[in-house]
Amino acid sequence: MAERTVQWTPGPLLELDVSAVSEQGNRPSNQDAVVWHLQSGQFVGVVADGAGGHRGGEVASRLIIESTLQHLHSLHALPAQAALRTWLEDCNQQILNQQALNPALSDMHSTACLLVIDVHCRSAAWVHVGDTRLYQGRAGRMVFRTRDHSVLQWQADHPGNWPSVGRNTLYSALGQPTKDMVCQVDACISPLQAGDWFALCSDGVWEQVTDDEMAAIVACTASAQEAVMHLHAVARKRAAGRADNMTTLLVRLLA
Numbered sequence: 085m086a087e088r089t090v091q092w093t094p095g096p097l098l099e100l101d102v103s104a105v106s107e108q109g110n111r112p113s114n115q116d117a118v119v120w121h122l123q124s125g126q127f128v129g130v131v132a133d134g135a136g137g138h139r140g141g142e143v144a145s146r147l148i149i150e151s152t153l154q155h156l157h158s159l160h161a162l163p164a165q166a167a168l169r170t171w172l173e174d175c176n177q178q179i180l181n182q183q184a185l186n187p188a189l190s191d192m193h194s195t196a197c198l199l200v201i202d203v204h205c206r207s208a209a210w211v212h213v214g215d216t217r218l219y220q221g222r223a224g225r226m227v228f229r230t231r232d233h234s235v236l237q238w239q240a241d242h243p244g245n246w247p248s249v250g251r252n253t254l255y256s257a258l259g260q261p262t263k264d265m266v267c268q269v270d271a272c273i274s275p276l277q278a279g280d281w282f283a284l285c286s287d288g289v290w291e292q293v294t295d296d297e298m299a300a301i302v303a304c305t306a307s308a309q310e311a312v313m314h315l316h317a318v319a320r321k322r323a324a325g326r327a328d329n330m331t332t333l334l335v336r337l338l339a
Contacts, residue, residue, distance in 0.1 A: 098203045099338040103308035109327030115141030116331035127201040131284040140192025147178045165269040168211040179259040193259030209271040214257040219283040224303040226295045278339035288328030292319035308334045
């Protein structure tokens, strides 16, 4: 388990309380990865959930983290949608390159979610692919959640007599030809406020809690670290010895 918490105050602007936790759960290894970075009022955070045989999931999620770290030098303001898509395409190409070089990794892929917060202009933008989710909360309630790129979500959006599919069946992830990849770029329209929060979660966490429960946990805890530890404790208990990898990156905006 990895954990790191910091508070940072850029003059009179927003203070960020950040905590990231990644746990193996009851799986043989942890194929999730998480990283966050704060520099000159620019916060960047990523959660990736890898999959694939021969430890391919671990390789795929780590490639996403490495590609993100390489891009940090170019983030001087809140990136445009095109820049976020470029980041995602670069991550995808890194995975495709490794697939081609190593046949044992040919089936590896990963979901990913990237969040960028600019504390100077009090705004945020994010991009995701697959079913690693981003949640946004304000005033004790959930105001936004990304929609999974899963077959189950697609069926829910297109009512019909569809065959039963597993919850984890995705129609888009990193590690497939870029032309076939579906991703979603979003941004916070209204200025961010003290009390707002963002959570990036792999499916090992969010499948065990409802949106309302997540919002309540964040609202009733005193820090990002406490909220993440509580959230994981609930997910772990409900998984009842069958916990998936669990990763959460929580960012709280304070006065």
